[in-house]
Amino acid sequence: MPIPPPADSAPVRRLARDRAYDAIRDAILDGTLTPGERLDDAELQRWLGMSKTPIRQALQMLTLEGFVETAAQSYTRVVAPAVEDAVLHLQTAGVLVLGILEVVVPVTTAEQRAELVVLLDAIIAALEAEDEERSIAAAQGYYLRLIGLCPNRVLIRLSERSLAARAYYVLVAYSGLHLDWSEPLAAYRSLRDALASGEISGVRAAVKRLFRITADA
Amino acid sequence: MPIPSQSHEDLRPRQLVRDRVYTEIRDAILTGVLLPGERLEEAGLREWLGVSSTPIRQALQTLAVEGFVETAPQSYTAVTTPHPEQARENLQTIGVLLSGMSILTLPALDAGQLARLATLAGAAAVRNRPGDGRTAVEAYFGALFELCPNTVLTRLAMQAGMSLAYQLTVAHHALDAELSGLSDGFRALQEALAANDVETAEAATRRIFLLP
Numbered sequence: 057m058p059i060p061p062p063a064d065s066a067p068v069r070r071l072a073r074d075r076a077y078d079a080i081r082d083a084i085l086d087g088t089l090t091p092g093e094r095l096d097d098a099e100l101q102r103w104l105g106m107s108k109t110p111i112r113q114a115l116q117m118l119t120l121e122g123f124v125e126t127a128a129q130s131y132t133r134v135v136a137p138a139v140e141d142a143v144l145h146l147q148t149a150g151v152l153v154l155g156i157l158e159v160v161v162p163v164t165t166a167e168q169r170a171e172l173v174v175l176l177d178a179i180i181a182a183l184e185a186e187d188e189e190r191s192i193a194a195a196q197g198y199y200l201r202l203i204g205l206c207p208n209r210v211l212i213r214l215s216e217r218s219l220a221a222r223a224y225y226v227l228v229a230y231s232g233l234h235l236d237w238s239e240p241l242a243a244y245r246s247l248r249d250a251l252a253s254g255e256i257s258g259v260r261a262a263v264k265r266l267f268r269i270t271a272d273a
Numbered sequence: 274m275p276i277p278s279q280s281h282e283d284l285r286p287r288q289l290v291r292d293r294v295y296t297e298i299r300d301a302i303l304t305g306v307l308l309p310g311e312r313l314e315e316a317g318l319r320e321w322l323g324v325s326s327t328p329i330r331q332a333l334q335t336l337a338v339e340g341f342v343e344t345a346p347q348s349y350t351a352v353t354t355p356h357p358e359q360a361r362e363n364l365q366t367i368g369v370l371l372s373g374m375s376i377l378t379l380p381a382l383d384a385g386q387l388a389r390l391a392t393l394a395g396a397a398a399v400r401n402r403p404g405d406g407r408t409a410v411e412a413y414f415g416a417l418f419e420l421c422p423n424t425v426l427t428r429l430a431m432q433a434g435m436s437l438a439y440q441l442t443v444a445h446h447a448l449d450a451e452l453s454g455l456s457d458g459f460r461a462l463q464e465a466l467a468a469n470d471v472e473t474a475e476a477a478t479r480r481i482f483l484l485p
Contacts, residue, residue, distance in 0.1 A: 214433050
């Protein structure tokens with residue numbers, strides 16, 4: 057396991073376990089820790105400069121979220137996404153996104169929807185250019201704004217704790233495969249049009265298509 | 274903090290200590306042995322469960338993530354006190370998970386499975402208040418859980434749903450007026466399922482959970 061560069065100096069009064077959580081999560085997301093990589097207690101202690109307890113707490117949190125998997129008395133490792141299970145994670149993320157849109161669309165103003173449309177246009181442009189990196193960055197901007205508009209705090213908390221790990225799983229599982237860009241592109245275009253007109257049934261259909269939320273996926 | 278009596282349920286042989294501790298504390302909360310707002314002292318838990326601090330802390334961390342307990346840093350851990358003003362948000366969030374499960378499950382079912390769900394929905398139309406204890410509502414959604422092919426979603430719904438449902442049970446009076454339409458919602462669900470109309474069944478599920 058390569059040792060990532062030292063984590064940023066932490067702001068005052070943050071708990072050690074939260075700092076450990078952030079550092080390990082960031083290392084997984086930026087690829088410093090690779091899918092399936094074993095996480096060794098002693099190495100993590102040396103890297104993070106803290107004791108076993110906060111690191112174990114952070115790993116437990118990451119396990120609950122799905123970034124890390126553990127087998128009793130055996131290993132702790134970064135999750136190793138499998139192509140055949142990716143659709144389950146895609147659908148689960150979609151169920152949350154669909155729920156957020158269900159509560160957001162009826163309470164947004166035309167200006168707020170226009171703002172979301174601009175963010176969706178950025179995703180569409182990146183997909184048209186087949187620029188994966190840019191499409192991921194654009195999607196992050198859109199989903200963050202969408203969560204920001206959500207009036208239901210319980211749903212926000214659940215999404216914050218679930219969406220990132222689902223997205224990681226799907227992106228890693230599909231990376232390196234030659235995917236058909238036309239399908240997500242078409243789904244994002246119809247989502248854009250439905251959202252622009254504030255039409256919830258169109259939004260629903262587009263999200264189901266995008267996240268493959270069908271019983272026969 | 275009263276010490277609950279030892280439970281006698283059989284534990285799965287290879288269950289980890291921290292998983293057993295988690296289940297015991299969670300069940301004590303769900304059954305009301307531990308009450309909302311009640312402080313959880315580590316010494317008391319050690320004595321009750323007969324284990325060391327480590328698995329207790331791990332279990333409390335999981336319970337905190339799920340929302341069963343609240344912790345203040347450097348301070349105490351207590352059973353979550355459900356906030357009535359959050360009852361609607363809890364209900365909607367359960368609804369997001371369960372209506373998603375409906376979309377993924379119902380279209381692939383055969384007529385016999387839909388008919389069985391219709392019967393369960395019919396029972397839920399009669400007995401459905403959150404204060405009713407183990408109700409027909411749970412029986413309906415429990416059956417849906419078992420039929421759902423997406424295990425990632427069911428795991429998330431188990432993880433989040435139990436605590437949300439618990440908080441709702443404790444604070445449901447905040448929604449009394451709005452929940453008066455529950456019976457109509459379940460009846461609409463029953464009729465749609467009996468007619469093999471899964472789209473209407475999905476819409477009825479959203480309505481039951483006060484989703485727009």
